[in-house]
């Protein structure tokens with residue numbers, strides 16, 4: 001059984017100063033039994049770091065319109081079933097099930113505040129300065145602010161494929177972004193600067209060996225990566241190879257659109 005003190009000990013062994021903010025990506029099911037579940041993991045985080053943020057994304061609000069810009073990795077008009085199921089965004093909407101039980105528990109915590117992006121909201125504890133400038137136009141602004149504050153990424157039982165910060169690096173390296181649409185009480189909202197696919201991100205791991213720290217909780221790895229160095233690594237990798245970190249799935253529309261754009265340029 002993993003307990004509060006086990007998480008506390010590992011957070012301390014990672015050697016991150018408590019004044020440095022962290023963005024946490026986690027999978028509770030990656031750990032063997034945790035006493036009191038997500039609450040324990042979160043309480044240990046909040047007592048170890050002054051500022052904690054998590055993605056609390058809500059993909060269930062997404063719609064596919066009948067028409068839209070070309071080269072957007074979307075088959076317009078194909079979303080009848082998805083559109084029927086789409087949920088209205090509201091500030092208390094549950095995070096998408098793919099994002100997990102830890103962010104869902106975190107966003108409900110009494111001292112945690114959430115941004116209002118209808119697909120890509122973040123939630124934070126003592127994080128208003130990091131989160132306050134997120135807009136529809138700048139969905140990844142919290143990552144930029146976290147980098148400027150010398151923040152860290154914590155991957156708890158998950159790998160680079162959920163590391164949202166890599167998308168910010170892709171953006172500043174000039175990689176193509178996409179447009180998506182969300183259902184809100186004010187109508188359908190166009191959301192630009194939506195990131196690409198992350199299924200190829202584990203190729204980054206070998207480039208991070210000099211900056212990545214890792215510790216075990218039970219049998220599960222917790223990895224910590226300094227954000228500024230992470231962004232720099234990804235940025236340099238994409239400048240050197242514009243196809244770096246794309247996935248190998250031939251059916252992946254977003255990666256194919258980026259490949260086509262690079263071949264054409």
Ligand SMILES: [Zn+2]
Nearest residue numbers: 197247252255
């Ligand atoms: Zn892909």
